[in-house]
Structures are given as structure tokens and as C-alpha cells.
Amino acid sequence: xxxxxxxxxxxxxxxxxxxxxxxxxxxxxxxxxxxxxxxxxxxxxxxxxxxxxxxxxxxxxxxxxxxxxxxxxxxxxxxxxxxxxxxxxxxxxxxxxxxxxxxxxxxxxxxxxxxxxxxxxxxxxxxxxxxxxxxxxxxxxxxxxxxxxxxxxxxxxxxxxxxxxxxxxxxxxxxxxxxxxxxxxxxxxxxxxxxxxxxxxxxxxxxxxxxxxxxxxxxxxxxxxxxxxxxxxxxxxxxxxxxxxxxxxxxxxxxxxxxxxxxxxxxxxxxxxxxxxxxxx
Amino acid sequence: xxxxxxxxxxxxxxxxxxxxxxxxxxxxxxxxxxxxxxxxxxxxxxxxxxxxxxxxxxxxxxxxxxxxxxxxxxxxxxxxxxxxxxxxxxxxxxxxxxxxxxxxxxxxxxxxxxxxxxxxxxxxxxxxxxxxxxxxxxxxxxxxxxxxxxxxxxxxxxxxxxxxxxxxxxxxxxxxxxxxxxxxxxxxxxxxxxxxxxxxxxxxxxxxxxxxxxxxxxxxxxxxxxxxxxxxxxxxxxxxxxxxxxxxxxxxxxxxxxxxxxxxxxxxxxxxxxxxxxxxx
Numbered sequence: 001x002x003x004x005x006x007x008x009x010x011x012x013x014x015x016x017x018x019x020x021x022x023x024x025x026x027x028x029x030x031x032x033x034x035x036x037x038x039x040x041x042x043x044x045x046x047x048x049x050x051x052x053x054x055x056x057x058x059x060x061x062x063x064x065x066x067x068x069x070x071x072x073x074x075x076x077x078x079x080x081x082x083x084x085x086x087x088x089x090x091x092x093x094x095x096x097x098x099x100x101x102x103x104x105x106x107x108x109x110x111x112x113x114x115x116x117x118x119x120x121x122x123x124x125x126x127x128x129x130x131x132x133x134x135x136x137x138x139x140x141x142x143x144x145x146x147x148x149x150x151x152x153x154x155x156x157x158x159x160x161x162x163x164x165x166x167x168x169x170x171x172x173x174x175x176x177x178x179x180x181x182x183x184x185x186x187x188x189x190x191x192x193x194x195x196x197x198x199x200x201x202x203x204x205x206x207x208x209x210x211x212x213x214x215x216x217x218x219x220x221x222x223x224x225x226x227x228x229x230x231x232x233x234x235x236x237x238x239x240x241x242x243x244x245x246x247x248x249x250x251x252x253x254x255x256x257x258x259x260x261x262x263x264x265x266x267x268x269x270x271x272x273x274x275x276x277x278x279x280x281x
Numbered sequence: 282x283x284x285x286x287x288x289x290x291x292x293x294x295x296x297x298x299x300x301x302x303x304x305x306x307x308x309x310x311x312x313x314x315x316x317x318x319x320x321x322x323x324x325x326x327x328x329x330x331x332x333x334x335x336x337x338x339x340x341x342x343x344x345x346x347x348x349x350x351x352x353x354x355x356x357x358x359x360x361x362x363x364x365x366x367x368x369x370x371x372x373x374x375x376x377x378x379x380x381x382x383x384x385x386x387x388x389x390x391x392x393x394x395x396x397x398x399x400x401x402x403x404x405x406x407x408x409x410x411x412x413x414x415x416x417x418x419x420x421x422x423x424x425x426x427x428x429x430x431x432x433x434x435x436x437x438x439x440x441x442x443x444x445x446x447x448x449x450x451x452x453x454x455x456x457x458x459x460x461x462x463x464x465x466x467x468x469x470x471x472x473x474x475x476x477x478x479x480x481x482x483x484x485x486x487x488x489x490x491x492x493x494x495x496x497x498x499x500x501x502x503x504x505x506x507x508x509x510x511x512x513x514x515x516x517x518x519x520x521x522x523x524x525x526x527x528x529x530x531x532x533x534x535x536x537x538x539x540x541x542x543x544x545x546x547x548x549x550x551x552x553x554x555x556x557x558x559x560x561x562x
Binding site for chain 2: 002004011013015016017018021022024028030056084086090091093095097098099100109111113134135137138141142147148149151152153154155158161173181182201
């Protein structure tokens, strides 16, 4: 499982009065740890703080988050050369009722667990996707954030148990392509890149942000806009991204197939040059 | 706060690996306890079991839920002549990731807390409402259920701190009237009653269900359908319901005012005759 730490000590429980348990009143980050250090740390901190501000939660400072992480990494029996740190921020314990009372008493937990190993073949040959039946509700007030309200992702991910399907693509209730259950999605058409806007729903991934920055710096255009599902089927190539896996090409979804495209390989090189080294060399 | 019980013993924590904490992967019920016994118990059990089935969670039997409740009531220092029991059902602890693994290992917690005292004047003169800015996302897959994904209600309830406003009315993202943050809403126009359909979002309250049954038995027509916000403003009377408070008339929302109507008083009598006795005699 996961080893959990709070206020510098091992702590594998949460108060039964915690608003995280009752309402999902909080946020989380899943940080890749490589050689003992967090990857894309600034992006994780910024997303967590921006999310906390949007939810009206007290925003923990970077110093506090980092010391929580470093203490956890120092104490965990897990090999920190390659592992996952999950930071959980909740509105903390409170009396019954939706109204928040105890100002500023947020709960911050840091959990360390083993990194999942993705076989090299998946990086090389691509992954199989599924189009999920579960749709994402349109809720601009929560869009982009990694809140603790994740039932849609749970329902979408539990639609399949076939191990050969790596990820499920979710549409919003109006039929637009939004993201995977645990990843963001990019489309390639010729030399043109495209990724769905996340203003109505979906999670704005830190790896997606990093990729958009890399592409921008390299002068490769990537549109961020609404994407119709027919564009997904018509794309030359498709790939997914998340903080742990980097990028993975998709080879199939339902009856549609794609091939890794030139621009994908170029992006993988850019990613590797930026210090994000996942998959075979 | 709340005293929590699990498996027959006091237990004020939840595992930090619990899927309730991470994803809001679960449901809850808030049961009114009067004279040591749960009110509308069958409705609570049925909603919890139906919700569990819809979410794909193992459904705890009525016997298990009832023994959990009775053990909690026997042990709590709270006066059980009048209190609140909150039953929390989660998908239980699991490894990182949206996919559920440990089949059937649900967590069931029962919490006992003091009942909130509503001043008699609110039952007599009515309450003030607010129209919330927070909208409810349209998500038929979760509609009607009391899941642990309650951020919309948290955001809506935290829009105001003015103690004179008792409840906030929430619309869906298309502008239909749905419910209050913690209650259902009914409109009266002449002798006609109306309450919003909850097929797209909102929580299907047990008191709402009880009221609909009482009205049906008494031959009083109550429509259950989509409600436009203009119908709310045009109504002769408005009232809210929930499992704890029974029914409370509304006297004001924003610039609009209402008067308790004849049919409201008739319903209050029906409610009292059904054994639900809240507010002044």
C-alpha cells in the first residue's frame, strides 16, 4: 500500500470528522519522485495552491509542502530513487454540515508508494484505449482541478478489467473529448498537435502543462480547444500524458487505430532533454 | 463533534488508504433519531443500497446497518431521544488508482451527533433563502444519490455566512431549480404542488419521498418535473424538506417573498399524523 506521513510523523489514518472523507472537500497531487527528488514540483505546488484558492481553502506554503515531502521521503522504507508521492490536502476536521468553520485547519498528508512499472513495449508499440461510457459533467467551477471528488473517474475506470486496455478516454456530457481517467490526451494531425480545453471539466495535468511549454519553446504549434470525438477518430496519431508515465502513444481505441507520428518522436526527445526520462532509451 | 463507531466499537479515524478519502468513493445517510429509534429507516436503507448498487459497491444488508446503528446508539454519550446518526459507506481501503480491487471490503462508519435546534419562529414565520451562484453539474449517473462527492454543496453553502439566511437554492448548469444545499424544495401554486425532478442532479431526500407518499395517499397532486427558476419566483408558496427538519416554509429569497399556503398547513398535519413531529405544535 502506501506509507502515510503527517506533521513529520508516520500516520496512517485520517480523522473520521475530516471534511475530506465526508465531502471530498480537498485536493491532491501525485508527484513522481526520481532519484529522491520530486519532478515538476513547481507545477504541482502551483496547481495545488491555485486549486485551494479556488475552493476557498487555506493554501499551504511551498516550504511546508516541501518539508512534508522531504520528511516522508527520509522516513519511507520505499526506494525513493523511483516512487510516487501523493499529497492530500483537505479542509480538515469539522462539525456536520457543508459550511466550513475551522478556518485554516487544513489536513496535509503525504503518502509514498512504489512507482508502477510500465513495460517498454507500451512505450514502443503503443497502448490500447477504451472509450468510456461514463461522461464527465460540465462544471466550470471545478474544471482543471484535481479535487477529491473523483467518482466519475472511479466509475469510468471500473468499466473495464481487461488488462490489455491501458486507459479509458472520457467525453463530457455534450460529447467532447476531455481526457483519460488518469491522463490527458493529445491528437496529432499531420504536424499539427491538439489537446482538449479543460475549462468545463477534466484535470489539467502537470505533464500536459510541461508538454505545452516544451512545444511552445520548440516552436511547435499545439492548439488547446474543444475537440469533437470525430476528430479523435480522424487523427493520425494519439498519445496520453501524465506525471508518472510521461507520454505514451496510443495504437487503438475501439475500432480505430493510430500510428506513432514523427512529431510524437520529436516530443519524446524534447521531453527526455528536459530531464523526463520514461520508457526505453 | 461526532462520536464515531465501527464494527461495534468507538473509532474516530478512517484509514488513510480509504477510497472514501481519496475519491469520495462512497455514500452517506443522515438519519434522524427520535426516542432512540431511527426515523424513515427503511427509506434510508433503501437509498443507501440502491446507491451502492449504482456505484458498483457491495451493498451492506439492513441487519448489518441496523446493528451498527443500534450499537452506536447504545454507546454514545449523546442523548438519543433526539440526535442525528450519520452512516458513512465507502469502498474501503485500497491501493493507489481509480480501479477498485478489494471486492466487498467496504467501510461502514456510524456517527452520532446532537440534533440541530431550529427555533420555533422559523417553522411559524418561515425562513429566508438565497439563490446560490454555484450551479449543479448535470450528471445523470450520480443524480439522486447522496455520494461523498459533495464539493458543489460545500461551495454553495460557503457562499454566505449571514446567519439569517437558512438555506441556499441551487440551480443546475442549465438554470433549472434543483434543490437546496441540504434540502429538497417544493413549490405551491394555488392547490397545486410541484417539486423538481432529480434525474440529472440533486439528492433525492428521504423526507421528500415520504412527503410524496403522504400527498399521494391523501389524493393531493404533486408534480415531479423540471422546474424553471421563473416558476420559483411566481409560486404562491415555497417550502423545503429534509430528514432532520421535516418541512420549513420559506418567506423570502432574494427580492421575492412568499406566504405559507393552505396546502402547506395541510401537509404539516399529514406529516405530524405520520409521526414526524418537528416544530411547534
